[in-house]
Amino acid sequence: MNTPIRRLAVACLVLFLALMGNATYVQFIDADNLNAEPNNKRVIDDEYSRERGAILVDGEPVAHSVRSDDQFEFLRTYPEGALFAHLTGYFSYTYGRSAVENSENPILSGSDNRLFVNRVVDLVANKQPKGGSVELTIDRSAQTTAAAALAALPSGTKGSVVALDPQTGEILAMVSQPSYDPNALASHDFGAVTQAWTALNDDPAKPLLNRSTQEILPPGSTFKLVTASAALEQLNLTPASVVQGGSELSFPGIEYTLPNAGGGNCGGDQISLEQALNVSCNVSFGSLATQVGQGALEEQAAKFGFGDKLIEGIASNASRFTTEGTELEAPQLAQSGIGQFEVAATPLQMAMVAAGIANDGVVMKPHLVQTVRDPSLRILDDAGDGEEYGRALSPEHAAMMQQMMISTVEGGTASSARIPGQTVGGKTGTAQRGGDLPNLAWFASFAGSGENQVAVAVVVESATATDDISGGRLAGPIAKAVMEALLSS
Amino acid sequence: MSGTGETTWVPRKRRGAELVLTVMAVGLAIFAYCAVGLGAEGRVPAGAVGLAVTLVVVAVAANLLIRRFAPYADPVLLPLVLCLNGLGLAMIYRIDLGMEARRDSWTSLAPNQLMWTGIGVAAFATVLLVVRDHRRLQTLTYSFGLAAVVLLILPLLPGIGQNIRGARIWINLGPFSFQPGEAAKICLAIFFAGYLAEKREALALAGRRVLGVDLPRARDLGPIMIGWLVSIGILVLQRDLGSSLLFFGLFVVLLFIATERAGWIVVGGGLFALGTWFGYLQFSHVRRRFEAWQDPFGDPDQNGQIINALYGLAHGGLLGRGWGQGSPELTPIGYSDFIATSLGEELGLTGLMAILLIYGLIVERGLRIALTCRDAFGKLLAAGLAISMAIQVFVVVGGVTHLIPLTGLTTPFLSQGGSSIVMNWAIIAILLRISDQTRRPAPPVQPVSEDEATQVVKL
Secondary structure (H helix, E strand, O other), X not given: OHHHHHHHHHHHHHHHHHHHHHHHHHHHHOHHHHHOOOOOHHHHHHHHOOEOOOEEEOOEEEEEEEEOOOOOOEEEEOXXXXXXXXXXXXXXXXXXXXXXXXXXHHHHHOOOHHHHHHHHHHXXXXXXXXXXXXXXXXXXXXXXXXXXXXXXXXXXXXXXXXXXXXXXXXXXXXXXXXXXXXXXXXXXOHHHHHHHHHHXXXXXXXXXXXXXOOOOEOOHHHHHHHHHHHHHHHHOOOOOOEEEOOOEEEOOOOOOEEEOHHHOOOOOOEEEHHHHHHOOOHHHHHHHHHHHOHHHHHHHHHHHOOOOOOOOOOOOOOOEOOOOOOOOOHHHHHHHHOOOOOOEEOHHHHXXXXXXXXXXXXXXXXXXXXXXXXXXXXXXEEOOOOOEXXXXXXXXXXXXXXXXXXXXXXXXXXXXXXXXXXXXXXXXXXXXOOOOOOOEEEEEEEEEEOOXXXXXXXXXXXXXXXXXXXXXHHHHXXXXXXXXXXXXX | OOOOOOOOOOXXXXXXXXXXXXXXXXXXXXXXXXXXXXXXXXXXXXXXXXXXXXXXXXXXXXXXXXXXXOOOOOOOHHHHHHHHHHHHHHHHHHHHHHHHHHOOOOOOOHHHHHHHHHHXXXXXXXXXXXXXXXXXXXXXXXXXXXXXXXXXXXXXXXXXXXXXXXXXXXXXXXXXXXXXXXXXXHHHHHHHHHHHHHHHHHHHOOOOEEOOEEOOOHHHHHHHHHHHXXXXXXXXXXXXXXXXXXXXXXXXXXHHXXXXXXXXXXXXXXXXXXXXXXXXXXXXXXXXXXXXXXXXXXXXXXXXXXXXXXXXXXXXXXXXXXXXXXXXXXXXXXXXXXXXXXXXXXXXXXXXXXXXHHHHHHHHHHHHHHHHOOOHHHHHHHHHXXXXXXXXXXXXXXXXXXXXXXXXXXOOOOOOOHHHHHHHHXXXXXXXXXXXXXXXXXXXXXXOHHHHHHHHHHO
């Protein structure tokens, strides 16, 4: 009977080896994946007992951990409340993390592999490991100015401002109204957190939504910048080229006609391209869109970033020229050329269009995090001068676009953005939305020269339809204020 | 072979070595207990002295008992078991602390477990004292068989039977609840060993040979069919997957040892597959366990237990959080079925490996006793007890670490629960008794002159 016993001993060995192999898999090989599961209370508890690194703007914390004497050692605190909420995101025990709190979590919590040596040193010194810090690209004065300008609009108005450095892609300001107070979600009073969370999610104004990157809206006439760029690139036009003007654009064999906003005739049946942009002539750009064609226009939009998620680390949606697979008929193509029909863009996207033009045709990839530091402030990662997204225009055509946008501010529809002593280029947009929704007021612009350049996009969603909703009147002054704040700092 | 008897191996008793190992095991347990208090609350727990005294008394008493009543018994088993028992106590105390911190009211489990450990050691002593020769048990083969059946039926009786976590394997006797399945395990092992020691020749008769494997004759299949039906009965009536698998596995393995024919393993494996398939089709709870194993994250609310266990293991990582510094109380029943993952969380992969090694050593010592035992009954009993321990550890630890679908079994010596502790101590007593018999030097044999003469002829 000894032979079977010996064989069974080997079988038992196999069983134990299987247990050990499996334990090794779970505790060593698969451990990182399991620890990264969002509902893993152990890891969250752990993070709550550690001093989480700060998120900084201009060297001042906009999110930091302060000592707390309740069930956890530290409380995540956002000194500015709602001002930076969509950028820092929230850090909640119950509802997890969002935005930079989430995307930079390994650094902030101190679990990043680059902080391994720090952790070992802390372990030996018997100190609690600390997280590293993250410095944002945001300019505090621009952010404050943008938020204040949006807040000054009639109550219930929603809107968003995005400011970019055209040469680096740094996000200098990003405001979405309405916002929320992340302190309410980071609280250790879980009952109150649940209430706050429910209230935020039930709010029809969607305060948790970052309108700058998540909400795509018809860009209206600001999209004419894309159509004009395509016309320059594809049709070899110049600002002086003659394009079709008049009061309406008709299509052979179809009853529909595309009119100008307000019923004007753009100053004649034959006008220059520059004139068309200055007066935001629907007829001219509808006609140009049909000449350029769907494919080339879509391609031009894609060069500015349409169809891509433009930013990493915060929630974002891609802007679109058409929905997937739509074949545009001529009238629809003309409507698309003036930023209507299915065209929908985020404010970030329209800021990138303005920035690409300002940066001589080169579109930079937008980024929000400038530097990442370890707890001893040694730099681990620096976004530096940014990363190129791609070239949207040749330098010559970019210069033409700049010139046309500048003249639009100096003598055209975008005059509300004029800043004395500064070169400012801009384009307004007043986009129609379906149903009874009030029109959207858009503004896309750039200002400054040389190294000191900024690009800003603004969208304002009024709560009620009034006669004075237009990009020039509502959005232009906000863009101007933000650009002034940026150029003076 | 000299045939002179001069080189006969005289085993050493090694009781001194056992004492040293025992002291180490008890020291480890006391250290663990203190570390739990220091890690979780920053101070040495109040009951540390009481626990230390209890454990030392128990250990010394057990050692003295073995010196007196089983002097040749295996010297490693007792320290191994004490070590596991002590680690289990420390972890149950640790989960008490965690639960007290998180809940408004929590009834401490550790004092109860300490009491049951005492009762377990008493049971150990009783078995060593009462069973002076394991072969005496063979005469009671059928009584133990009957006892096993009664024990298995008890939880089904109305009034004393109790449904806990979906399985009907508990009985209520006054203030105590008891899992008779643990006792039935020992009774069954004795019954199977006795029955097979007697019937092994008959069962070993050759049948058909298929693909190089001797399959038994159809009419010899009776016993295995009965064993199979009993285990299916447990599965159906008590909804206890783990015990069903354990009992059937034990029976098949002993059949294989007794008959030396791999055919039984094939037949048993086939029947097991059939039973599993039947269970999967018939019972939603079996299906649910299987699905939870396939994709635990598919239904996080339903599978919170195994997900939490995996989180705990991952959080422990290579070296563990340290005693008292993890969150094993987050895993439901982390003090019982899931105690292995609780230990994995606080002691890390390293600690879990060490614990698995301790189990491996217990099984190895048990099988070694079976190998050296001279009588068929002792061989079968020792092998059966050792292998049932291996199967049980594999099923429960494999279940909670997501190697196999989850089935409810206790982790021997670690899990909180009186019946499990007491019966496992009894198992160790039986193994020590067999090993004492095995390692004891054979009584001197009178040389027989005829044999000498015969050998001369061979020259």
